[in-house]
Amino acid sequence: MTTSPSNPPTSKDSSSIFRRLDSVAPASDKAAPAGAEAGHGLPTNLPDLADRLAALNVQADRWASPDLQAQLRATPSRPIDTVLCNILDENSEAPLEAHVAAEFAPDLVGGLEALAKVSGASRVLAAIGHDCPQEQARRIRDAFVGTRIVPIVLRSDYPQPNPVLLIHQITRRHVRWGQPPTDQGIVLLDAAAAVAVGQAVNLAKPMMSVPLAIHDYTHRATHYAIAPLGMRWRELLDAFEISTELAELRAGSPLRQIRLSIDDVITGGELMLSASWPEPRVVPDPCIRCSWCVEGCPVRIRPEALLDAAQQEDLYTAGRLGLDSCIECGICSYVCPSHLPLLKGIRVLRKSQTGSRKR
Numbered sequence: 001m002t003t004s005p006s007n008p009p010t011s012k013d014s015s016s017i018f019r020r021l022d023s024v025a026p027a028s029d030k031a032a033p034a035g036a037e038a039g040h041g042l043p044t045n046l047p048d049l050a051d052r053l054a055a056l057n058v059q060a061d062r063w064a065s066p067d068l069q070a071q072l073r074a075t076p077s078r079p080i081d082t083v084l085c086n087i088l089d090e091n092s093e094a095p096l097e098a099h100v101a102a103e104f105a106p107d108l109v110g111g112l113e114a115l116a117k118v119s120g121a122s123r124v125l126a127a128i129g130h131d132c133p134q135e136q137a138r139r140i141r142d143a144f145v146g147t148r149i150v151p152i153v154l155r156s157d158y159p160q161p162n163p164v165l166l167i168h169q170i171t172r173r174h175v176r177w178g179q180p181p182t183d184q185g186i187v188l189l190d191a192a193a194a195v196a197v198g199q200a201v202n203l204a205k206p207m208m209s210v211p212l213a214i215h216d217y218t219h220r221a222t223h224y225a226i227a228p229l230g231m232r233w234r235e236l237l238d239a240f241e242i243s244t245e246l247a248e249l250r251a252g253s254p255l256r257q258i259r260l261s262i263d264d265v266i267t268g269g270e271l272m273l274s275a276s277w278p279e280p281r282v283v284p285d286p287c288i289r290c291s292w293c294v295e296g297c298p299v300r301i302r303p304e305a306l307l308d309a310a311q312q313e314d315l316y317t318a319g320r321l322g323l324d325s326c327i328e329c330g331i332c333s334y335v336c337p338s339h340l341p342l343l344k345g346i347r348v349l350r351k352s353q354t355g356s357r358k359r
Contacts, residue, residue, distance in 0.1 A: 017099050018211060021227045021239055042118055042201060046072040046080075046187075049118045053197065056206040057229075059268030060193035063252050063328075064090065064097075064161040066181060068193055076182040080119040082171065084181075085112055085126040086190045087140065088154065088161035089272070090253045092131050094222045096213035096272050101126075101191040102136035104198075105143035108191055111198030112149055115187055124149045127166060129156030158253055159298055159329035163188050176324050192271055210271055216242050217254075217276035227266050234262040237275065247275035255330035257343055285338040293332035293342055299325045303332035303342040310345035318349045 043049040050072035061067040064086050085108070089095040101108055116124045126144065128137060128151050144151055152170060159165060166188075167175050173184040181188040189197070192211055199205040209228045214236065216223065223240045237244050244262050251258040251270035258270070293303040301322035309318040323346065332342040 016103060018103065018224045018226045019239070021225050021231065021236070042114060044118070046119055049115075049201070053200055056200040056204070058193075058196045058200045058207045060189060060196065061268060062190070062270045063256065064088070064163065065190035065193050066163055066188060068189055068197075071180045071182045071187055071189075074180045074182045076180075076185065078183075078185045080182060080185050080187060081122050082186045083112055083116045083119065083121045083124045084167070084170065084186055084188045085124075085149075085194050086161060086163070086166060086188060087132070088127055088129045088156040088166065089132075090158055090161050091215060091272060091274070092129075092156070094213040094215040094272055094274075095129070095131075095133060095136070096211060096224065097191045098129065098132045098136040098140075099213075099224060100195060100211050101128075102139040104191075104195040105139060107195045107198035107202070109143055109147055109149065109198070110202045111194040111196070111200075113147065114197060114201045115189075115194075116148070119187055121187065125170060126151050127170065128153050130154065131156060158255070159327060159331065162298075162327045162329065164325075164327050165298060177327055178324075207268070210266060210268065212236065212266070212271050212273065214240065214242070214273045214275060216240070216247070217274060218243070218247055229266055229268070231266050232262065233260055233264055233266065233273075236266070237262060242275050246277065248278045250274050250276070253330070255334050256328060257330055257333065282339045284340045287338055287340060290337060292335045292337065296331045296335045298329060298331065299327060301325050303346065304340070306349060307340060307342050307345035310349045313352065315349065315353055318353075323349055323353070 043052055050069050054069060087097045087101045089097050112124050126149055128140060130153055141151055154160065154169060163181060164175055164177060167173055167181060167184065167186060175181055175184050196207045200207065209226050212225045212227050214223050225236065227236055233249055234244055249260040249262060250273065251260055252272055254274050254276060287304050297303060305321050306318055306323060309321060326346050328343060328346065330343045336342060
């Protein structure tokens with residue numbers, strides 16, 4: 001694992017929005033043709049590609065970009081016909097994916113074309129948010145000219161970037177939470193993962209760092225960085241002078257309620273973070289049966305009934321209520337006027353479900 005000094009050297013190319021928190025060399029200005037990696041041809045199947053990427057430490061497993069290694073190693077129930085790049089951002093105030101796709105466009109194109117060639121996919125799609133910054137959208141589209149990558153502009157209102165919703169919106173195929181998209185003939189990855197794949201297969205470049213965005217709600221500012229794997233979140237906050245005593249760090253959208261310890265290390269997981277004031281402790285009131293959680297749920301399940309099932313430890317009823325369909329977006333908890341721990345209840349059920357399956 002890479003370690004970083006207590007005060008990591010930083011640099012920022014005047015043409016780049018990303019501040020480099022290590023000495024990683026800039027990405028290539030032009031991607032090599034697919035399969036040009038170190039004089040070797042491109043692998044002929046996805047498991048072999050997974051092995052090559054693993055050897056170069058390429059990893060991606062986050063809410064909007066499912067486990068890449070698991071997708072490539074899974075035995076799909078249908079042939080792969082689509083490679084889908086998710087360039088939608090969870091938070092319009094921190095459009096990380098748009099900036100990554102624009103700044104590293106040649107590597108992104110190389111990664112998507114390599115995946116399509118190895119998988120045999122007949123189409124390559126890139127989902128771009130309707131609120132993608134104009135300059136970044138132009139650069140992304142320009143990079144796709146002359147390739148078979150088809151850009152698709154979608155409303156990226158949260159939680160649209162989630163793969164379950166995104167895949168259904170574009171292909172009308174149904175993927176359940178935790179199910180690899182390859183089961184529905186799709187390889188799905190975000191812009192950061194596609195860039196890492198492109199740099200690995202075309203340039204034999206290992207993944208030693210990741211692009212990050214942190215939205216500081218305490219100062220209403222967004223910061224972008226290229227940070228080494230293994231750096232602690234504390235060091236990232238220090239680099240941007242964000243108080244580690246006052247700020248509470250969350251991964252992804254704050255609605256998802258994924259709190260991070262500042263002493264955790266950066267991995268290939270969530271890349272968009274938020275720093276905000278700690279939330280006051282709230283004592284939940286009884287459910288008033290308003291159905292706001294049901295109306296707000298993007299997959300139309302009943303979060304309040306699932307909370308009841310969690311309190312009763314009733315996995316059978318939870319399954320019938322749609323536990324497997326929940327995408328953990330957190331909207332139900334956000335809109336609940338009684339401040340019920342709806343998302344927490346669902347996560348407790350899933351943890352119990354995983355434990356029962358192992359027995």
